[in-house]
Amino acid sequence: MSGQLIGLDNLTVAYDRHPAVHHVSGSILAGSLTAIAGPNGAGKSTLLKAIMGELRPAEGRISHRLQRTDFGYLPQAAEINRRFPISVFEAVLLGAWRSSGAFGRVSAHETAKAREALSAVGLEGFEKRHIGSLSAGQFQRVLFARLLLQDAKLILLDEPFTAIDARTTKDLLDIVARWHGDGRTVIAVLHDFDQVRAYFPETLLIARTLIGWGPTGDVMSAANLLKARAMAERWDEDPRACEPAA
Ligand SMILES: Nc1ncnc2c1ncn2[C@@H]1O[C@H](COP(=O)(O)OP(=O)(O)OP(=O)(O)O)[C@@H](O)[C@H]1O
Numbered sequence: 001m002s003g004q005l006i007g008l009d010n011l012t013v014a015y016d017r018h019p020a021v022h023h024v025s026g027s028i029l030a031g032s033l034t035a036i037a038g039p040n041g042a043g044k045s046t047l048l049k050a051i052m053g054e055l056r057p058a059e060g061r062i063s064h065r066l067q068r069t070d071f072g073y074l075p076q077a078a079e080i081n082r083r084f085p086i087s088v089f090e091a092v093l094l095g096a097w098r099s100s101g102a103f104g105r106v107s108a109h110e111t112a113k114a115r116e117a118l119s120a121v122g123l124e125g126f127e128k129r130h131i132g133s134l135s136a137g138q139f140q141r142v143l144f145a146r147l148l149l150q151d152a153k154l155i156l157l158d159e160p161f162t163a164i165d166a167r168t169t170k171d172l173l174d175i176v177a178r179w180h181g182d183g184r185t186v187i188a189v190l191h192d193f194d195q196v197r198a199y200f201p202e203t204l205l206i207a208r209t210l211i212g213w214g215p216t217g218d219v220m221s222a223a224n225l226l227k228a229r230a231m232a233e234r235w236d237e238d239p240r241a242c243e244p245a246a
Helices: 044-052 088-100 108-120 136-150 166-181 193-199 222-237
Strands: 004-015 018-029 033-037 059-063 071-074 154-158 185-189 202-207 209-215
Touching (some): 018 202, 018 209, 033 044, 044 154, 044 185, 044 202, 088 136, 136 166, 209 222
Parallel strands (some): 071 154, 154 185
Antiparallel strands (some): 202 209
């Protein structure tokens, strides 16, 4: 692992002036594999979208030297429209736009790489299927194949294993490990603490404010998890409350 890839400096992100993420500072190191964990409504997806550049900071800043094409982003399943009339193979080839351009011709090399990516996610033979006809797990495999083709330096995954069966999750976690082994930087929003502990060396635990960020074993302590839960209970009592517990 080398130096900082992304710096967060006193980052606050808001919707209609209501902060969802408060005053987060820290570094994502190049080549790191980080889970973002926290209760529902903690600001995990908001933080990921801010890192992506999809949401602008209300306060503070995000610093990096990455190009737009260096980011690979997998949104939550609910945010993806599967009625788009394209085949599995076409969906995977969308990952090649970095080299082919949005309307460019796809080279034989990219076509071969798309086939390779489909094989890596266990979807050989699915090339012509319409994406709308796939199961949730099969579709998630397609999206991972697309990311494989994209060749991004930083890969951001928002709840990639929600509603995905154990076998598919294991296969996709192997791909995450492969990205990490290749030296890519991966950040994933996850709900399953066992997965976080088993596969992610670093964790950023958030409950609107940062609770901990560092080695997973230290951050996912009983005391920190209790603190996160207590903060979430406070929002349930008063949904507008957004300042951290003292
Ligand atoms: N587009 C939006 N407009 C207004 N408020 C939003 C918007 N998106 C999220 N929020 C609010 O911001 C807060 C953080 O939401 P976010 O989706 O980032 O949380 P999360 O930790 O990813 O939650 P979950 O685990 O439930 O997916 C929540 O109170 C949510 O209602």
